[in-house]
């Protein structure tokens with residue numbers, strides 16, 4: 001039930017052709033715009049704006065449009081520099097979409113607020129030339145437009161391709177939100193034997209995992225002891241994930257000391273190297289600091305704004321996950337909350353914020369933070385455990401289930417700690433499993449492994465149109 005409305009009845013349905021008929025000395029101009037409200041809630045909404053250049057190639061552009069209602073405001077945008085003056089909104093092209101060849105499009109978007117009604121903007125113009133356009137209806141609740149796509153076939157990476165952040169979600173190559181569900185390694189300095197071919201085959205085929213998070217500790221006998229060796233091990237695991245169609249989250253597993261700036265130089269060296277080496281791959285996501293702790297959000301943000309440009313210089317289009325204060329609790333474990341991030345976000349596009357939880361330790365207060373924050377920040381649960389924050393103790397089935405139901409509802413991706421046979425409650429396999437080659441048989445899973453596998457292995461139903 002997608003209704004398309006012409007935004008502009010006049011203005012020549014094909015503005016580009018009109019302009020093409022102009023004097024030859026003048027550059028041909030024209031554009032079309034699709035404006036889509038992808039979600040809407042009380043007082044807020046998220047919109048996608050796809051602008052297509054119908055004229056001659058441009059090497060810089062500005063898209064202007066008018067908000068029809070005085071209460072409509074752009075709160076935070078992406079894939080462009082956004083500004084608003086009164087009802088006039090301006091979005092300017094950024095490094096990766098500044099050049100638009102004829103027929104090429106840029107996908108932008110923003111989170112907005114409104115007080116009265118929320119009509120679609122009007123008078124879209126690219127470099128001053130009016131665009132034709134269309135607007136799709138805001139979704140209603142319950143959805144009136146259930147997905148009718150046949151189930152996609154192929155591996156997670158084959159179906160979804162290069163990912164990007166769209167509003168508060170992770171989107172696939174069809175610009176549709178996806179939830180990735182998968183597993184984290186334990187420290188690769190200790191549990192390398194758990195990531196051989198048989199183990200990763202089981203993860204992809206049997207667990208149907210969408211991702212492998214590669215936990216590369218920096219201290220505790222990790223990266224700092226052998227930078228080249230660990231960089232090589234991470235790259236080898238990226239390749240193994242790619243060969244099996246899984247995404248690879250490269251986790252710079254800082255933990256103690258908690259200030260990521262302690263490892264700033266190491267992070268720059270490491271990410272410059274892995275980003276250059278893996279730039280052409282579609283399956284790589286970078287996680288720049290596992291769990292900052294005992295450190296302010298300002299210090300974390302400063303670290304992120306130094307490391308992200310190093311990654312972007314080599315691999316401009318990859319998604320980056322930024323750890324948050326209080327062991328990636330969005331500040332909650334330090335007596336704060338998500339508002340410090342909302343008020344002072346990292347100055348970079350295509351990023352998500354990490355949220356970690358351990359189900360037996362982190363319950364309702366943390367869940368309500370995530371429910372609230374998910375409307376404002378792109379979140380990724382790059383690590384969680386079904387047990388206590390020590391990594392051990394009993395599985396808390398009720399809390400784990402409440403968490404995973406919440407993440408499913410919010411379409412927030414996750415990775416479980418750990419795909420290993422460590423002798424602790426969070427490990428998915430029984431001790432000794434990684435000494436053998438059987439990762440699929442009955443009896444290799446722990447209680448945590450069985451619970452998490454039952455959640456991860458259900459069909460993904462990734463949208464493809």
Ligand code: IDC
Nearest residue numbers: 220255290291327358383389390391422424
């Ligand atoms: C734990 C491991 C444990 C190891 C310890 C110290 O499970 O075997 O001895 O680290 O390195 C985290 C961290 C993660 C922790 C995990 C459980 O990201 O490194 O792993 N945890 O304590 N944050 C919250 C919990």
